[in-house]
Amino acid sequence: MMASGVGRILNDELVRGGSVVALRASLSLPLPSAASEQAALEAVVDEFAPIFAGVPTVDGERDGALLVVSDDAGAATAVNFWRDALAAGLGFASPAAFPWCLANAPCATIARRFSVTGPNCTWLTPFVDSRGAFDAPAAWLADQLCANSYEGTPREAWLVALHFGAQSPRVMVWHWSGTGNSAESVALGVAIRNRVAEDWSTTQ
């Protein structure tokens, strides 16, 4: 299915009360050595396509939430941007590099590439404790999937974990869908957190 990395089509369901969330697919890829974070992500972003393909676009838009967690997005670009600006003169800094100084640039890039127009969010947090790192994104994810979806229409969300640093730079993408209500979202958030933290820890 994938050109490289580890990709899986899954239908692992987590059920709590009347709520069901399912891990539809996941993908783990090493990030290539590249001159910038932008270049590293853009080198692999097309390989995410199968993870988004399960949700068709409607009028050119793909409805769902896109949540990104990273420990270092933007940091290297910011340092290099300023280094280059000092070298070239402040009036000659790279305007194209500036947006990548912001940690949400990867989320914006993925949203644009796959036309995801729902909520997006980026957390910057150390991966030292992977369960802790995924606490907040998993809680949001469960809320996005469960809240107000009483009508039974599945809601979609993608979670992306990114590490650009020198040691083992890599990306993981998970596609979740679900229906349910807010009452179960806490328990489901914990279950989602445990699953993605385990995946992140075991696929290094």
Add this chain to the structure above:
Amino acid sequence: MGARIVVTGVGAITPLGATADETWQSTLRGESAARDFADLAAEGHRVVRACRIENCDAPQERRGRALAIAAAHEAMHQAGWTNAPRRDAGGIFIGSTLGESAAFEQAGAGKAIDLRDYAVSSFCDAIAVEFAVTGPREAIATACAAGNYAIGAAVLALRQQRASWAIAGGVEPFSKLSMVGFARSRAMASHDCRPFDAQRSGMLVGEGAGMVVLERLDDALARGAHPLAEVRGLGLSSDAHHPTAPRADGRGMARAMGAALAQAGIPPAEVDWVNVHGTGTRASDAAEGRALREVFDRVPTPALSGSKGALGHALGAASAIEAVLCVLGLRDQVVPPTHGHETVDPEIGLACTRERTVPTRRPMRVVMNNAFAFGGINSTLVLTRYEA
């Protein structure tokens, strides 16, 4: 609909005041902090006009955490707490754009520095240490909408019982890196920032911190606290359109506003005031204007005001500071003037307040706080006056 979440304390430090109330009074007087800075000219910046806090003596690479802690102390004090209660159940939810920008600039200049100590999460850690709280921490990096996001994250954590009280907000220390980046992106004003004005030419960089204390209503009332406002909804969307420019048709912005109102269960006709994002750039203000016209196409347009002509654009702190101003506006039943807004842009077709405005049709009850960002991020926070 989960538990009702209320604001019981606010704090802010901005170029117009060392406290939320100082900032509020200066804003009501129509003042602006914008001026030219000689140090920026000497360093070769093409744009030297900005809004800066001039009496902060913290080391540059610790400036952000000093601002965050100051605003958090004020918010906690107003909430009635000298010491944090239930330290294991207190949550810290902070949004920012770049973290301690000066540290990244020093690293770029060649200084050996561990940047993990200066990332956005360092603001959460600093506040947590200051108040000795050990509950959940979230460092949210959603650029210029980060303050709204942080407040929404705290609301979710309170509703999910992951925290029993929270400090939430945004902080951004003055960033020379951002001055250069926005200048090179042709986003900066030729002189002053003029939100929604026909002659607007761009933004000015600001700085500061805005913090709120949030609690579940039942908990706040049980301890005798006085709710200042209620957080009713956070609407989010993504343009998925361009790395820096918004969709010209404002569709994503309108979607965020609509989602926030739907979550709040409030129809557009009941909105009394919109604190516009209003950066003063040609493209963003035009798109926001179209979005506002779409959301309020069948009802009278609410009062519109913007703060970035007065305070500059405090980036990741901006929407948190503006949320604080929204709370104070609901408290005092007044909409502040929009510094720099003089002439309605025919393309936008919407007027902002030119002076302090007291609603006369009905008591002011509902305010929307818009915040949009690079990467096509759209957010709208809905706050209401506290009603039992």
